[in-house]
Amino acid sequence: MKNKTGLLLLIFLVLTHSSFAQQIDSQAPEATATEAELSFRDIPYLEKAFIDVAPTDRKDGILVGKLGVDGGNKAMILALTQEIADNKYGNFDSFLIAHKGKLLFESYYRRGRIDLPHPQASATKAYTSLALGRAIQLGYLSMADLDKPLVDFLKNLDPTKFVDGVEKITLHKALTMRSGIRISKENREEFEKTPALLKGQKQVQVYLEHSIPITSDSQRFKYQFDPILVMQVIDAVVPGTAKDFIKNELLDKMGITNYGWETDVSGLPSSGSRSSMTSRNMVKWGTLVINKGKWNGEQLIPEAFITKATSRLLYTGDDEVHYGGKDVSNQGYGYFWWSADLKVGNKNYFGVSAQGGYGQIITLIEELNLMVVTTGHDNNIPYLQIIAERILPAFIK
Known part of the structure; x- marks a missing residue:
């Protein structure tokens, strides 16, 4: 009994003197009124990390459970969390895990706040893709339209001024970053000096006038401004504006009210970056996708579109795997969704992810019914390698 008491005391001391505490009885960190007004880069770091292995039901549409009870190896995840809190990897802001439809783990570090929308960078592209899928679900477009010339949906253009080959640009090509449009950085900077030239569909007109000719050679994968084309089509085909459509038909449906989504020079919602979401809202986007386009039983996006969006439609090569590593x-x-094989032992698990620079990532492993959400401000962290090496083994029986 004496030895047992001593062991319990030792465990207590380790936990209470750790750089993080399992703050079971405390509240997740929220932004102060002052912090809410600051730019993200000016948000002060948390004094200590917040770790929750049994996330609170905040009545926000997210089901919750308990790590280790509803899935996952609690000790393995907490060991990783300790390393994140100790800054072993770099500047994480949040790290959440959902499994089988329940949020089982929630943590915040440094600039992370549960109620503060975090800049999403290029994860915005993935949300733009889903907005197009919503337009298809409601009948403003069809799946067959994905293979039609994109300019067919934009009625305010002057085709007599287009470069050759514009008809080769389909929605499918634009959604896979293969529009083939090539405009020099100098030309783009020159256009941007006169914003009036880029208002509304004039933005597309300028691109299609000043690109090199569109050919099969130019229509190779290039990570660029193709989401702009997709947002222009959304705005053209839906009733009202793309901004109102996204709010009413996607964000409101999922109960996402605490967010930011900036406006592009065209006057449309920014499509390639510049949205902000809380980490829990990222969980909602991931839930929509892992549930094949359904939210609370309602089909918001066609399953066929989700399948396309999250398939490996093309290989981008392993010369530079974003946030990867040996596995x-x-x-x-x-x-606008990335994919990769994540290796555990001798088996590969197919992972799909919305990715934003510096660590804004929603990773889905359908085979394990697993979602990992991270936010951060560090572009050198191997986020996907950490998932493969440290998180997947905790959920593989």
Whole structure:
């Protein structure tokens, strides 16, 4: 009994003197009124990390459970969390895990706040893709339209001024970053000096007038401004504006009210970056996708579109796997969603992810019914390698 008491005391001391405490009885960190007004870069770091192995039901549409009870090896995840809190990897802001439809783990570090929308960078592209899918679900477009010339949907253009080959640009090509449009940086900077030239569909007109000719050679994967084309089509085909459509038909449906989504020079919602979401809202986007386009039983996006969006429609090569490592390979791309094989032992698990620079990532492993959400401000962290090496083993029986 004496030895047992001593062991319990030792465990207590380790936990209470750790750089993080399992703050079971405390509240997740919220932004102060002052912090809410600051730019993200000016948000002060948390004094200590917040770790929750049994996330609170905040009545926000997210089901919750308990790590280790509803899935996952609690000790393995907490060991990783300790390393994140100790800054072993770099500047994480949040790290959440959902499994089988329940949020089982929630943590915040440094600039992370549960109620503060975090800049999403290029994860915005993935949300733009899903907005197009919503337009298809409601009948403003069809799946067959994905293979039609994109300019067919934009009625305010002057085709007599287009470069050759514009008809080769389909929605499918734009969604896979293969529009083939090539405009020099100098030309783009020159256009941007006169914003009036880029208002509304004039933005597309300028691109299609000043690009090199569109050919099969130019229509190779290039990570660029193709989401702009997709947002222009959304705005053209839906009733009202793309901004109102996204709010009413996607964000409101999922109960996402605390967010930011900036406006592009065209006057449309920014499509390639510049949205902000809380980490829990990222969980909602991931839930929509892992549930094949359903939210609370309602089909918001066609399953066929989700399948396309999250398929490895093309390989982008392993020369530079974003946030990868030794266990991440076969990087691919769907409709603004990345994919890769994550290796555990002798088996590969197919992972799909919305990715934003510096660590804004929603990773889905359908085979394990697993979602990992991270936010951060560090572009050198091997986020996907960490998932493969440290998180997947905790959920594989």
